Amino acid sequence: MPEHNDTTPRKRRERPVLFKRMDTYLMGKYFGTFFFCLLLVMAIVVVFDYNEKFDKFQMHEAPMHAIIFDYFMNFIPYFSVKFSPFFIFIAVVFFTSKMAGNSEIIAMLAGGLSFRRMMWPYLFSAVVLAVTVFFLSSYLIPPANKVKLRFEDQYVKKVTRDFVRNVQLEIEPGVIVYIERFDDKKKIGYRFFIEKYDDRRLVSRTTAQRITMKEDNVWTMSDYLTRDFDGMIEHVSGGATRDTTLLMDPSEFFIVKGYSEQLTTRELKQYLDRQKRRGVANIKEYEIEYHRRFSFPFSIIILTIIGVSLSSKKVRGGTGLHLGLGLLIAFSYILFDTLSGALALSGTASPLVAVWTPNLLYALIAALLYRIAPK
Numbered sequence: 001m002p003e004h005n006d007t008t009p010r011k012r013r014e015r016p017v018l019f020k021r022m023d024t025y026l027m028g029k030y031f032g033t034f035f036f037c038l039l040l041v042m043a044i045v046v047v048f049d050y051n052e053k054f055d056k057f058q059m060h061e062a063p064m065h066a067i068i069f070d071y072f073m074n075f076i077p078y079f080s081v082k083f084s085p086f087f088i089f090i091a092v093v094f095f096t097s098k099m100a101g102n103s104e105i106i107a108m109l110a111g112g113l114s115f116r117r118m119m120w121p122y123l124f125s126a127v128v129l130a131v132t133v134f135f136l137s138s139y140l141i142p143p144a145n146k147v148k149l150r151f152e153d154q155y156v157k158k159v160t161r162d163f164v165r166n167v168q169l170e171i172e173p174g175v176i177v178y179i180e181r182f183d184d185k186k187k188i189g190y191r192f193f194i195e196k197y198d199d200r201r202l203v204s205r206t207t208a209q210r211i212t213m214k215e216d217n218v219w220t221m222s223d224y225l226t227r228d229f230d231g232m233i234e235h236v237s238g239g240a241t242r243d244t245t246l247l248m249d250p251s252e253f254f255i256v257k258g259y260s261e262q263l264t265t266r267e268l269k270q271y272l273d274r275q276k277r278r279g280v281a282n283i284k285e286y287e288i289e290y291h292r293r294f295s296f297p298f299s300i301i302i303l304t305i306i307g308v309s310l311s312s313k314k315v316r317g318g319t320g321l322h323l324g325l326g327l328l329i330a331f332s333y334i335l336f337d338t339l340s341g342a343l344a345l346s347g348t349a350s351p352l353v354a355v356w357t358p359n360l361l362y363a364l365i366a367a368l369l370y371r372i373a374p375k
Helices: 021-059 064-082 083-102 104-110 117-157 265-277 283-313 317-346 351-372
Strands: 163-172 175-183 189-197 200-217 216-229 233-245
Touching: 021 064, 021 083, 021 117, 064 083, 064 117, 083 104, 083 117, 083 283, 083 317, 104 117, 117 265, 117 283, 265 283, 283 317, 283 351, 317 351
Parallel strands: none
Antiparallel strands: 163 175, 175 189, 189 200, 200 216, 216 233
16 A cells, blocks of 8 residues: 655644733733823922921931831832722823824724724733722731821821720620720720620619729729619729729720721721621721722723723824823812712721712713714
């Protein structure tokens, strides 16, 4: 049997490519322009912030190594994450409008590429940055904020307080404590009482002129009086001093501005649950911060869609017109987000609704612009 020689070249099977050249090109533009804008803006912000606080640094004799490592090395990531949607939006508008001005987008669409397919590398990049921002704001930025805020409290402006008035909370189910005034330096509370309830029925009430923290969860009551109720019978006892165990931490008495930003997302959730069980009412700031940790990354995706849809068309005025519209939309989003947060703090709206409303509104704008952009 004659040997068969197949001289016909076999067609090599092509491996599926996850990212095509166009995808890597657009993602390179996305990340490159974003980090360039971030570095440029942060350099300006650091210079202005240092000049603004220079007198206070000199007044409080802040050491240079503390200024660099305790303040600015923690300030830069905090500021970068906080305004990352704004930087991303401006970056998307800038490089997309440049591509539209150079007819690159027209060439892509004329080559058979749909607008929807062109959006894929944008959305992938936006999701990557959204996940990164969520991780940073949930786990890495809070510990950095502790160092930064401690530095500001010592060398810039004191934000912590040494005393607090009218502390009322539930330390255990059915156990309510009240302190008229608490001195954090001396760890002494004045005009203290504790009430114990059994199914909404008062079973015991203890009052004391002073209560002093002896060690963790151990307190000393001075000039105390205890009244125990057994039906219609009342038992009264008292004395000069008595040690008692109370599951309360003085740090929980103080609602310090910015403290919510020092807690990781898990710690923030635990803190909110504990304070709600104890009946603490002034926790709006913490609820806003918690819900914003989840809504904030979505704003990156929403603003990316708006930026691409807005700047992908070649128009007279080019990049300048697109940047102007982009800045207007970005600042309007920041303004709306700030106003909704203020409404939540005032109690006019719930933190959950207030935090997510800007995203929902601008998601509708993004859907509308995305729909009309290919036309």
